[in-house]
């Protein structure tokens with residue numbers, strides 16, 4: 001049994017204050033009857049809880065899209081530095097979310113956070129070929145020969161070989177889109193270095209069918225829609 005306002009807030013859809021207001025307005029039904037006390041307790045496994053007629057799903061998996069800003073770590077905790085979890089409200093932090101793959105501290109863009117370990121494993125497994133698209137700005141232009149080298153698969157300074165990657169030249173080649181089908185440490189920076197260029201700015205735009213929502217400013221997040229959860233193979 002959990003307090004009703006806490007249960008509503010734990011879905012991440014409402015703050016505690018908003019949850020209290022919804023309850024007070026009689027918009028929350030427990031087993032068909034309006035419950036107007038935020039302190040009332042309910043068991044989401046035993047009772048049907050509805051908000052504006054829509055059944056509340058508590059305890060399922062959570063999928064969050066974050067527009068990661070530069071300067072925060074893709075980790076769940078760190079004793080010295082801010083992590084992406086620090087950008088989420090307490091209600092969501094309590095749910096055991098972790099980032100699906102890592103972006104470097106100075107990389108921005110799409111980061112999926114979830115507590116669905118099986119989905120994370122599927123999205124990250126190289127055999128599933130989930131494309132990740134990045135926008136990069138470079139200190140010198142890349143050209144057609146670099147595009148061909150990326151397509152063949154470049155060899156990094158440590159001798160490791162990359163899979164074939166897509167390179168689209170924009171803005172005279174100093175801006176590029178890179179499509180990766182794998183996720184090695186600092187991969188794009190090292191691939192660019194193998195062609196004599198340095199990455200000045202890097203942003204992930206998409207991961208498989210999931211695209212960064214253009215309405216999210218840096219540091220902002222939202223829950224995935226039901227359609228997005230279905231598209232990436234999550235449990236809605």
Ligand code: URA
Pocket residue numbers: 102103104105107185186187188189190202
């Ligand atoms: N490649 C990089 O070099 N850094 C990232 O954060 C992601 C891909």
